[in-house]
Amino acid sequence: MxxxxxxxxxxxxxxxxxxxxxxxxxxxxxxxxxxxxxxxxxxAKKGNLKCTERGFQQSGGCILNFYLSVRVSTIRDAAIIFNGPVGCSHAALGYKELYGAIPESLGKPTNYNLNWLTTNLGEDDVVFGAKDKLIEAIKEAEKRYSPKAIFILTTCVTGIIGEDIEAAVNEIQPDIKATVVPIHCEGVRSKIMQTGYDAFWHGVLKYLVKKxxxxxxxxxxxxxxxxxxxxxxxxxxxxxxxxxxxxxxxxxxxxxxxxxxxxxxxxxxxxxxxxxxxxxxxxxxxxxxxxxxxxxxxxxxxxxxxxxxxxxxxGKEEEVEKLIAEEHKKWVPKLKEIRDKFKAIEIERDGEKIDVLGSLGQGRLVTQLPYFDELGVRSTSAMAQDFDNILIDELEDVIEKVGDFNVMVNTFQAAEQLHITEHTKPDMALTCPFQGGAWKREGSVSRLHSLRGDPRKWSGQAGYAGAISYGNFLLQALKNESLQRLSKENTGVSVKQWYLDQDDPLYFAEKGK
Amino acid sequence: MTKKIKEIAIYGKGGIGKSTTTSNISAALSDAGYNVMQVGCDPKSDSTNTLTGGKSIPTVLDSLRKGRGALKVEDVIFEGFNGIHCVEAGGPEPGVGCAGRGIITAVEFLKQENVYEEYSPDIVLYDVLGDVVCGGFAMPIREGVADQVYTVSSADFMAIYAANNLFKGIKKYSTGGGALFSGLIANSITFGAQKEILEDFTKQTKSTIAGFVPRSLTVTQAELSGKTTIEASPDSEQADVYRKLAKDIYNNKEEYVPSPLESDELKDWAESWSDKLLDLKKQEEGDFKI
The missing domain is CATH 3.40.50.1980 (Nitrogenase molybdenum iron protein domain)
Known part of the structure; x- marks a missing residue:
């Protein structure tokens, strides 16, 4: 695409x-x-990808609460209304903890409030509809916070009973200064978390972006x-x-x-x-x-x-060449240092390259592998949270650059992740924080997705500084196996051996291929 | 020891005569000396209208909405013809909310408030909207509510389709202690062919017919005056039909899981009757020509 x-x-x-x-x-x-x-x-090219059912499913999230709500919570001078039972809004509570450690000296806005409401739908609202409650909540948000925008996040409940959110918005908008932005992120709509983000952008494009x-x-x-x-x-x-x-x-x-x-x-x-x-x-x-x-x-x-x-x-074509040259002077030698250290480990083990299992979003899938190449490590397997046609060209490009590799696509399924780890035995497995179930192994496990609120320099991954800090981070993680070793020594494996013995980690999934 | 209350649910496609039939069964049983309760499970809330002189009664859901804590059962149970206890579950206005959830809420309220212990009816009839479109409308056939299910159907294909859907619902819940089927009430039967069609359908689905109710102007006249046939024309032939049906249903011990047809099978079956059905249409139109 x-x-x-x-x-x-x-x-x-x-x-x-x-x-x-x-x-x-x-x-x-x-x-x-x-x-x-x-x-x-x-x-993907043949259109054969299909989001089929798993016979066994661990953990998960929904398109509302798989970080969409946390992202929307951060928008300053806005308020957020969860239009659903009160439990649907629980993820917003993580906001303070996720971002609390970032100091204002690093540029976090001094206004750090969470302008949060829920319509707290109950049984009667389900039976009779809840338009009035939503309108009340919008008025309350305006009164309490005087926001410039009010985001309405819909939930499974409003989706199932077919609430006409737009009717409520159109009715109340003339009386409200804030721009009201409905976002259709009902969890039942889709299993792919990206749908929630698309729904958010749809609302932004439709209601907020000005000519x-x-x-x-x-x-x-x-x-x-x-x-x-x-x-x-x-x-x-x-x-x-x-x-x-x-x-x-x-x-x-x-x-x-x-x-x-x-x-x-x-x-x-x-x-x-x-x-x-x-x-x-x-x-x-x-x-x-x-x-x-x-x-x-x-x-x-x-x-x-x-x-x-x-x-x-x-129009910065000239400036950019100057900048790149300058930056290379500073960072490329540092990258070489890291590369040499990985190389030294490689030589110690008779020339066997260090193998990293990446746990990546589909965006990372196509950007991270070339970077591993730069570090001199290889990635014979990679995991992605989801995959769709949007990145076909990019995937093709990556395969051309780094060769073929195993791909496992799942949204935080710990058993499947353990399966590929046991089968491929990488030197280091990279996961996300809050991965959804702990698993352990010989060798090292580290995080690939930084905890969003980690403000320290070692958490950087983007740009030149990020290439170096993350390279160092990987090096450090590779050397330190104590956590995995200790947990392996002291606790059992959470899945049965016969599952790990299967060739296909998805033997329990309905085949869509 | 509390006595065993007979609870039956009567389903059928909208407009097929379910409420008319149910109300006449209630009236006939009440006349025969039984303590009867009728619960309308349709957001239209007009199941019991012919038992209450054509008037609508306040619904459970409307009352719940006004004040959940203070609501008493007396606020939602009304005396109708001959002391029949009339209840309407109610529902949202058309196009909003969730009517199915409403049925669940209303029936749960009645159970929680021990209505059946308090009023001690011999028989409770649930008159339930059309197709079993969702879990809410299946509530009366799920575990712990009705024991027996009937469906009102004419020989019209859409009515039979709804009956077949009901069979699917019963089959689904039967393994978990849900209600069982007890018979099809053949309504608006004028011609022999209509009878044949329904008989064949019950044969195909391994089900039975609980009774035949002919089409009759007496029923219409009674309805227009806000009454059941039992009340308005107790001496009519039609009243006898309802009395017999009521007695049969009360004494019916048959309870089983029917075998619904798959949608393709149902289509093929209907096609096999298409010539007869077309003939019937012509006859019916002739019948009602003024």
């Missing part, structure tokens, strides 16, 4: 509709797959910086600042004005292409903002290419 604005129209964002299609509908999204990357590519008054040639939209960590934000700002460009970070800790001016930017650049896809297309189709989808600024080469792409859209 789209690499940049030239092929943006292979999918048209329909803002006259209440919401987006699901990723399953739009792009054959799946979170159930195991095979070779080349097979995945082939299946551009003037184009701001030095403004670069960057969505989802906090898929990475706060240090990445600082690094991206530093690099683009050196080019004389300003970053419009959304949605984390953005102001409503930042959303309104998305249409005035020179370009929308990716951090996580699968996350940004819907927004990028919409901004191009409705406001003529160009975009590109690949690469993301992970590793030295990808960061070079990412900066050059941005420079093309902002």
């Amino acid at each position: 789209a690499k940049n604005e030239l092929d943006s129209e292979d999918y048209i964002v329909e803002l006259d509709k209440n919401t987006c299609p699901t990723r399953e509908q739009r792009a054959n999204g799946t979170n159930v797959y195991f095979g070779k990357a080349t097979e995945l590519l082939e299946d 551009p008054e003037k184009k701001q040639k030095d403004l670069v939209n960057i969505a989802s910086m906090l898929s990475y960590a706060w240090q990445d934000r600082i690094e991206i700002e530093r690099l683009l600042g050196k080019l004389g460009l300003r970053v419009n970070f959304i949605p984390e800790f953005a102001s409503v004005e930042d959303f309104e001016q998305l249409s005035e930017a020179a370009v929308t650049a990716p951090i996580c292409p699968t996350y940004t896809d819907y927004l990028s297309r919409g901004l191009h189709q409705y406001h003529d903002v160009p975009f590109f989808m690949y690469p993301s600024p992970i590793g030295i080469k990808n960061t070079d290419a990412w900066l050059r792409e941005i420079a093309k859209y902002t």
Whole structure:
């Protein structure tokens, strides 16, 4: 699908509709797959990907609460209403803990309030409908917080009873100063978490983004910086600042004005292409903002290419070459140091390359592997939370660069992850924090997805500084096996051996291939 | 020891004569000296209208909505014809909320408030909306509510389709202690062919017919005056039909799981009757030509 604005129209964002299609509908999204990357590519090209049922399922999330609610909570000068039973809003409570450790000196906004309400739907609301309660909540949000925008997050309950959210919004909007933005993230709609993000961008594009008054040639939209960590934000700002460009970070800790001016930017650049896809297309189709989808600024080469792409859209072609040269002078020797250290370990073990199992979002799948290549480690297997047609070209590109590898697609299924780890026996397995079930093994396990609120320098992954800090982090994690060793010595394995003996970790899944 | 209350649920496609039939059964049983309760499970809330002189009564859900804590059973149970206890579950206004959840809420309220112990009916009849479209409308056939299920059906294909869906619902819940089927009430039967169609359908689905009710203007006249046939024309032939049906149902001990047809089978079966059905349509139209 789209690499940049030239092929943006292979999918048209329909803002006259209440919401987006699901990723399953739009792009054959799946979170159930195991095979070779080349097979995945082939299946995706043929349209064979299908989000089938698992006979055994561990943990999970929903499209509302798999970080969408936490992301929306961070938007400054806005309020958020969970339109559902009170339990649906529980994830927002993690907000303080997730971001609390980030000091204001690093640029976190001083206004750190959580403007949070829920309609607290009960039995009578389910039976009779809850339009009045939503309207009350909108009025209350305005009275309490005087926000510039009010986001309404829908839930399974409002989805099942078919609440007409738009009717309530249209009725109350004339009496309310804030812009009311309904987001259709009913959990029952989709199993692919990206659907929730698409639904969010749909609401943003439809209700918040203003027609551009003037184009701001030095403004670069960057969505989802906090898929990475706060240090990445600082690094991206530093690099683009050196080019004389300003970053419009959304949605984390953005102001409503930042959303309104998305249409005035020179370009929308990716951090996580699968996350940004819907927004990028919409901004191009409705406001003529160009975009590109690949690469993301992970590793030295990808960061070079990412900066050059941005420079093309902002007329900074000369400046960018100067910047890249300068940065290389500083960082490439450091990368070489790390590479040498990995190499030394490799030589110690008779030339056997260090094998890293990456646990990656589909965005990371296509950006991280080339970076591992730079570090001199290899990745014979990778895991992704989901996969869909949007990244077909990028996957093809990666396979060309690094060769074929095993791919496991699941959204935090601990047993499946243990299975691939036991079968491939990598030197190091990378997972996400809150992975959904602990598992342990010989060798090292570390985190790939930084905890979003970790503000320390070692948590950086993006840009040049990130390439170095994460390289060092991996090196350190590879050497330190104590946690895994101790837990293996002291506790049993959580799945039976016969499962680990199966060739197919997805033997219990309905076959969609 | 509390006495065993007979609880039956009567399903059927909308407009097929379910409420008319149920109310006449209630009236006939009450006339025969039984203590009867009728619970309307349809958001239209007009199941018991012909038992209450054509008037609508406040529903359980409306009352619950006004004040859950203070609600007493007396607020939602009304005396109808001959002392029949009339209840309407109620529901949301058309197009909003969830009517199915409403049925669950209302029936649970009646159970929690020990209504059946307090009023001690001999028989409770649930008059339930049409198809078993969702879990809510299946509530009366789930464990712990009705013991026996009947369906009212004409020889019309859509009514039979609804009956077949009901069979699917019964089959599904039967393993968990749900209600069992006790017979099809053949309604609006004028022609021999209509009888044949329904007889064949029950044969195909291994079910039985509990009784035949002919189409009759007496019923319409009674309804227009806000009454059951039993009340309005107690001496009519039609009243006798209902009395017999009521007695048969009260004494019916048959309870079983029917064998619903798969949708393709149902379609093929209907096609096999298409010529007869077309003939019937013509006859019916002739019948009602003014």
